[in-house]
Amino acid sequence: MTKFILVLASSVFVLATPIVSVTANAESFPPIENQTVIAECGECHMVFFAEMLPRKSWLRILNSLGNHYGEDASIDSGPLKEIITFHTSRASDVLNIRGAIKWREGLNKGEAPERITTAPRFIRKHADNDFAQMWTKFKVASKADCLACHKGATRGQFDDD
Ligand code: HEC
Numbered sequence: 823m824t825k826f827i828l829v830l831a832s833s834v835f836v837l838a839t840p841i842v843s844v845t846a847n848a849e850s851f852p853p854i855e856n857q858t859v860i861a862e863c864g865e866c867h868m869v870f871f872a873e874m875l876p877r878k879s880w881l882r883i884l885n886s887l888g889n890h891y892g893e894d895a896s897i898d899s900g901p902l903k904e905i906i907t908f909h910t911s912r913a914s915d916v917l918n919i920r921g922a923i924k925w926r927e928g929l930n931k932g933e934a935p936e937r938i939t940t941a942p943r944f945i946r947k948h949a950d951n952d953f954a955q956m957w958t959k960f961k962v963a964s965k966a967d968c969l970a971c972h973k974g975a976t977r978g979q980f981d982d983d
């Protein structure tokens with residue numbers, strides 16, 4: 823039995839090698855370190871990546887937190903200011919890193935999706951059968967529940983399915 827486990831473990835290692843190199847090129851985002859953002863925007867759902875929406879979307883979302891998708895998510899003006907600066911400076915049409923550039927593709931000038939799940943890149947990436955199958959298999963209730971399908975979502979990794 824011990825021998826069997828060892829064999830299995832070594833073959834997993836061999837298999838894992840190419841997956842690691844794919845990861846280096848796949849979609850990832852720098853982890854969120856701003857403590858105000860983590861505290862205020864991580865209370866009800868995972869902290870979403872600012873790089874996934876343009877500046878105009880964030881301004882609209884963050885200036886109407888009193889009615890946030892049907893919830894009251896209002897914040898005091900001090901922390902709110904910091905959160906607005908954080909999101910607008912990392913927005914898809916502001917920050918020039920790979921993840922942001924990918925999420926600005928397909929957006930018309932001035933277009934401001936209301937959600938990440940209605941942004942063109944989200945729609946394009948989740949249009950196939952894999953998504954439909956995972957949706958049923960994991961009994962997912964909302965498209966916004968990234969973690970149900972992407973185990974590395976909070977670490978900014980979306981290539982793990
Ligand atoms: C009081 C709870 C609560 C807090 C606090 C909160 N949210 Fe939300 N948020 C929600 C709910 C509920 C939804 C809708 C989720 C759904 O449709 O599944 C949502 C959805 C979102 C969406 C859209 C997700 C999609 O469908 O693409 C974004 C973006 C978002 N929140 C950003 C934020 C940010 C930024 C903050 C911090 C300023 C924040 N939220 C704080 C409850 C909250």
Ligand code: HEC
Binds near residue numbers: 964
């Ligand atoms: C029901 C399962 C499911 C949910 C929920 C889900 N995804 Fe996905 N996601 C997938 C599948 C399946 C793919 C396609 C993987 C592929 O193309 O290899 C994917 C692909 C992606 C990709 C592209 C990765 C790449 O390297 O091409 C990104 C980015 C992504 N998802 C982000 C999100 C975000 C952000 C959320 C939440 C707002 C989310 N997903 C919610 C299943 C899901």
